[in-house]
Amino acid sequence: MLEFKNISKEFGPVKALSNINFRVEKGEIVGLVGENGAGKSTLMKIIFGAYQADSGTILIDGRQTRFTSPRDAMANGIGMVFQEQSLIGNLSIMENIFLGREHEFRKFGLLNFQKMESAAQQQLSKVGLKVDPRMQTFDLSFAQRQLVELAKVLTLEERTSRDLVILLDEPTSVLSEDEVELLFNLVNNLRSRAAFIFVSHRLDEVISISDRVYVLKDGEMVDEVSAQDADPAKIQSKMVGREIESGYYKQDERETYNEKETILSLKNVSKENSFESVSFDLHQSEVVCLVGTEGSGREAVLRCIFGMNNPDKGQIIYFQNDKIKIRSPFEAVNNGVGYMPRERKIEGIFASMNIAENITSSQMEKYSRYGFLHLTSEQDLARDWVDRLSIKTPSISTDCGRLSGGNQQKVVLAKWRSSGAELMMLDHPTRGLDIGAKQDVYSMIREMSASGVGLIVVPDTFEEAIGLAHTIFVMKDGACVKRFAPDKERVMPIDLVAAMT
Amino acid sequence: MKQNFKNLLKSNFNWVTLFALVLFVGFVDPNFWRPSSMLILLGDIVPLFVMALGLTFAIYIGGIDLSAQSMANMITVIASVYLASLGMWIVPACILTGAVLGACSGIITTRFLVPSFISTLAIGMVCYSLAQWLSGNRALYMNAEKRDALFGWMLSSTGIIPNTIFVGAGVFIFVLVIERKFVLGRRLKAVGSAELAAAASGIKVARVKVLAFALSGGLAALAGVIFSIKLSGGAPSIANGFLLPAIVAVLVGGTPLTGGVGGVVNTLVGTMIVAVIRASMLYLEVDATHQQMVFGLILITAIVFTIDRSKLTIVK
Numbered sequence: 001m002l003e004f005k006n007i008s009k010e011f012g013p014v015k016a017l018s019n020i021n022f023r024v025e026k027g028e029i030v031g032l033v034g035e036n037g038a039g040k041s042t043l044m045k046i047i048f049g050a051y052q053a054d055s056g057t058i059l060i061d062g063r064q065t066r067f068t069s070p071r072d073a074m075a076n077g078i079g080m081v082f083q084e085q086s087l088i089g090n091l092s093i094m095e096n097i098f099l100g101r102e103h104e105f106r107k108f109g110l111l112n113f114q115k116m117e118s119a120a121q122q123q124l125s126k127v128g129l130k131v132d133p134r135m136q137t138f139d140l141s142f143a144q145r146q147l148v149e150l151a152k153v154l155t156l157e158e159r160t161s162r163d164l165v166i167l168l169d170e171p172t173s174v175l176s177e178d179e180v181e182l183l184f185n186l187v188n189n190l191r192s193r194a195a196f197i198f199v200s201h202r203l204d205e206v207i208s209i210s211d212r213v214y215v216l217k218d219g220e221m222v223d224e225v226s227a228q229d230a231d232p233a234k235i236q237s238k239m240v241g242r243e244i245e246s247g248y249y250k251q252d253e254r255e256t257y258n259e260k261e262t263i264l265s266l267k268n269v270s271k272e273n274s275f276e277s278v279s280f281d282l283h284q285s286e287v288v289c290l291v292g293t294e295g296s297g298r299e300a301v302l303r304c305i306f307g308m309n310n311p312d313k314g315q316i317i318y319f320q321n322d323k324i325k326i327r328s329p330f331e332a333v334n335n336g337v338g339y340m341p342r343e344r345k346i347e348g349i350f351a352s353m354n355i356a357e358n359i360t361s362s363q364m365e366k367y368s369r370y371g372f373l374h375l376t377s378e379q380d381l382a383r384d385w386v387d388r389l390s391i392k393t394p395s396i397s398t399d400c401g402r403l404s405g406g407n408q409q410k411v412v413l414a415k416w417r418s419s420g421a422e423l424m425m426l427d428h429p430t431r432g433l434d435i436g437a438k439q440d441v442y443s444m445i446r447e448m449s450a451s452g453v454g455l456i457v458v459p460d461t462f463e464e465a466i467g468l469a470h471t472i473f474v475m476k477d478g479a480c481v482k483r484f485a486p487d488k489e490r491v492m493p494i495d496l497v498a499a500m501t
Numbered sequence: 502m503k504q505n506f507k508n509l510l511k512s513n514f515n516w517v518t519l520f521a522l523v524l525f526v527g528f529v530d531p532n533f534w535r536p537s538s539m540l541i542l543l544g545d546i547v548p549l550f551v552m553a554l555g556l557t558f559a560i561y562i563g564g565i566d567l568s569a570q571s572m573a574n575m576i577t578v579i580a581s582v583y584l585a586s587l588g589m590w591i592v593p594a595c596i597l598t599g600a601v602l603g604a605c606s607g608i609i610t611t612r613f614l615v616p617s618f619i620s621t622l623a624i625g626m627v628c629y630s631l632a633q634w635l636s637g638n639r640a641l642y643m644n645a646e647k648r649d650a651l652f653g654w655m656l657s658s659t660g661i662i663p664n665t666i667f668v669g670a671g672v673f674i675f676v677l678v679i680e681r682k683f684v685l686g687r688r689l690k691a692v693g694s695a696e697l698a699a700a701a702s703g704i705k706v707a708r709v710k711v712l713a714f715a716l717s718g719g720l721a722a723l724a725g726v727i728f729s730i731k732l733s734g735g736a737p738s739i740a741n742g743f744l745l746p747a748i749v750a751v752l753v754g755g756t757p758l759t760g761g762v763g764g765v766v767n768t769l770v771g772t773m774i775v776a777v778i779r780a781s782m783l784y785l786e787v788d789a790t791h792q793q794m795v796f797g798l799i800l801i802t803a804i805v806f807t808i809d810r811s812k813l814t815i816v817k
Binding site for chain 2: 306308328329330331332333334339341343346347348349350351352353357360361362364365368371372373375415
């Protein structure tokens with residue numbers, strides 16, 4: 001009854017989705033799986049009307065429609081239960097359920113809360129939640145809030161004559177096993193009221209609840225299987241299986257690292273709500289990749305090493321020197337630790353500063369005397385690095401905001417390379433870059449590794465991890481659960497997925 | 502070609518505005534174009550200029566300093582009271598007072614995460630109250646002998662150039678060097694451009710911010726000193742009417758409220774625009790009571806045109 005045909009979406013040069021075909025039948029539960037960045041959220045947002053497809057058609061019961069906004073989509077019976085819950089904590093449950101539609105309870109210009117309460121009660125009974133609708137939402141547990149959210153979406157039943165399709169975005173990510181089971185029972189019971197699209201990275205759950213499973217990969221729909229004959233191993237290989245031309249990750253330039261020279265040592269490091277008891281060593285010239293799902297704590301580990309957050313427990317030893325204590329980025333930079341953040345535009349680059357200014361931003365002491373900047377040596381440095389990394393720019397005094405993403409990333413790398421950082425944290429260094437720029441970043445990682453820098457990388461994809469790393473640590477729910485050594489043994493993406501889920 | 506011209510026009514919008522205004526007022530009254538009258542105009546605006554230069558630093562890092570006017574008010578009182586006893590030392594003493602109070606705003610903002618508009622507003626109230634207390638809520642007069650001996654030169658002219666212009670130029674060069682040649686200036690720019698990136702580059706963001714507010718406070722104080730010398734006295738509300746034009750000068754010059762771009766050269770142009778607008782209101786016989794209204798409208802227009810919306814997610 002709901003069908004998407006040949007849907008494509010581009011963000012600048014990045015193809016997020018190409019020619020997606022997707023349909024949902026009445027009362028059906030459809031699973032949608034794919035690794036991080038495969039295009040799941042983009043597809044969800046198109047279904048829910050938050051994004052508009054660049055091309056393709058949307059059919060409801062065979063008739064062509066268009067959603068220009070979530071409001072439109074809702075009017076057509078499509079609702080969404082958000083992963084980041086969309087309820088407002090300081091409003092009551094009933095106010096949340098009827099948010100934006102209070103006028104339905106207006107009487108002489110005043111709100112009739114009694115009527116709202118009984119209406120809310122009715123919605124809550126659909127999801128079997130027995131709480132007082134006048135309760136403040138932040139007093140509920142996470143699972144309860146999710147049910148309220150579902151109840152809110154189910155109000156669409158009364159609002160449209162259409163059949164409902166409800167999107168569930170990673171609904172189980174923070175639920176306990178019992179709660180997951182309750183949710184699944186509920187969803188099954190609601191089949192008569194609505195069809196569901198279930199998005200998750202937990203493959204076993206998706207297979208157990210869905211009738212059909214779609215597999216998304218690099219913005220393309222690579223498989224569609226019915227749940228009866230779904231084979232988790234096969235789906236996993238479809239999720240990650242990518243023919244890589246040899247040398248894409250400059251594997252031949254991966255040299256052996258120096259196992260005798262430890263430059264970073266984590267001993268049972270914990271940070272509340274992020275990760276727990278993480279221990280590993282990083283050696284000279286070694287590239288370590290941290291692999292895991294969103295929220296597995298990988299990024300938080302990097303930030304703790306760089307001093308942006310401080311660990312609650314455990315010990316981090318830098319360069320085998322007990323005396324080095326890093327509690328802030330300032331101390332990290334002074335001790336030769338560099339960090340390339342994930343949000344390049346917000347944390348990585350100074351958009352309104354030129355290349356020279358960006359490169360020296362972490363090492364102004366070196367390019368100044370008595371507080372006076374040494375502008376000519378700074379410009380020489382910038383010129384040198386623009387040449388070395390072949391940064392494409394009209395001049396070294398061009399503002400970095402006007403460079404392409406790949407060239408911005410090169411500027412950030414030039415900053416840390418030129419300041420002599422011996423320990424680098426790279427958080428999604430190739431995110432949003434085209435293939436050519438990605439290769440440039442890989443070359444730079446190799447070059448740093450060859451010159452003795454130890455690197456910890458949070459990669460974008462499994463292939464990237466396997467191609468780049470000497471050592472891979474798989475993180476799951478804040479713990480390091482498995483170690484792989486792709487420089488010595490053959491590691492397949494599927495091995496990583498198996499360890500993650 | 503056309504595109505280039507458009508870009509050129511856009512990046513020099515402040516200069517274009519200035520020249521258009523000068524031409525316009527000159528057509529209304531050709532006397533305006535006489536160099537001597539223009540120089541007098543510029544000489545008169547020096548206290549405002551100095552205050553605007555200080556404000557530039559607060560706005561450059563993405564904050565605001567609403568205490569500048571009350572600071573100048575208080576300093577006129579302090580300068581009037583202590584000139585007799587301190588003599589020449591009154592100048593550094595006043596600047597130091599302003600810088601310390603500005604740094605307080607900065608510390609409140611960075612340590613307790615109170616937005617700068619409210620921390621500086623609160624410090625401004627403290628200044629205002631101190632001024633009332635110190636002055637007994639009266640207008641005070643300076644020791645005329647001392648003032649003439651120490652600062653009399655400031656009120657005369659060299660040729661047709663009023664000497665206050667030299668004072669303004671000196672302060673301008675000083676802050677320009679800070680902005681362009683000092684590590685501090687670069688750090689201010691980094692914090693204004695992308696605060697999180699600055700932190701990730703190991704810059705001590707909190708300290709940089711405190712220094713920005715200290716600069717703003719110190720320069721507001723210097724503005725107060727110059728103003729009180731010109732008027733030969735002080736009072737707790739004598740500089741009222743400075744704040745709005747000073748903010749206008751910064752924003753019209755091209756330093757947006759979101760920070761990171763612009764700087765003191767922009768403020769120089771912006772202040773001249775403010776001076777011309779003021780003069781034009783005189784020539785066009787706009788009632789004095791209407792002038793703040795005009796500045797209020799210009800302020801909104803300037804913000805709408807200069808603000809960097811990509812940096813804003815929520816505005817309250």
